Amino acid sequence: MEYLSNGPSDTEALARRVAETLRGGEVIVLKGDLGAGKTAFTKGLAAALGVAEPVVSPTFTMVKEYRGKDLMLYHFDLYRIEDLAELEELGLDEYFSPDAVTVIEWNKLDFDDFDGKLIEISIDYLSPEQRLFKISVRDKDMRRT
Numbered sequence: 001m002e003y004l005s006n007g008p009s010d011t012e013a014l015a016r017r018v019a020e021t022l023r024g025g026e027v028i029v030l031k032g033d034l035g036a037g038k039t040a041f042t043k044g045l046a047a048a049l050g051v052a053e054p055v056v057s058p059t060f061t062m063v064k065e066y067r068g069k070d071l072m073l074y075h076f077d078l079y080r081i082e083d084l085a086e087l088e089e090l091g092l093d094e095y096f097s098p099d100a101v102t103v104i105e106w107n108k109l110d111f112d113d114f115d116g117k118l119i120e121i122s123i124d125y126l127s128p129e130q131r132l133f134k135i136s137v138r139d140k141d142m143r144r145t
Helices: 008-019 039-050 084-090 140-144
Strands: 002-005 027-032 063-067 072-079 100-105 115-124 131-139
Touching: 002 063, 008 039, 008 131, 027 039, 039 072, 039 100, 039 115
Parallel strands: 027 100, 027 115, 072 100
Antiparallel strands: 002 131, 063 072, 115 131
16 A cells, blocks of 8 residues: 655554554554654554653664553664664564554564564655655464464
8 A cells, every 4th residue: 555645744644544453463664764754653653542642763762662542552763773683682572562552663674574463664755745655564363364
């Protein structure tokens, strides 16, 4: 699926639409250059999940945790992670919970072995206001049944 955003309000509206499909246990991987709109998308997602506090990029802390109405939101910025060994040291898999949605920015890593619902969102910068969102969903659990 592709979605053209003409500004932050469009990006947040897309995030709200995605949030309506979430039940918990999903991992959302956001790929895009600096300033592409990854954090704007996450802000819209958080608002739709009922997160009351301000959402900021976890660039220096690597992860921020937010409590939503029904689900936790774990927001990662992994631009400094180079390989899976570093990721395992962080204990990232402990955040993959059926009671949470996990958002990962700057993903350079391969999630082929992830066994749950993976939503990959690639964000292309078109102009200062426009972004093209390309969304793909993979659910290995569904393939097993």
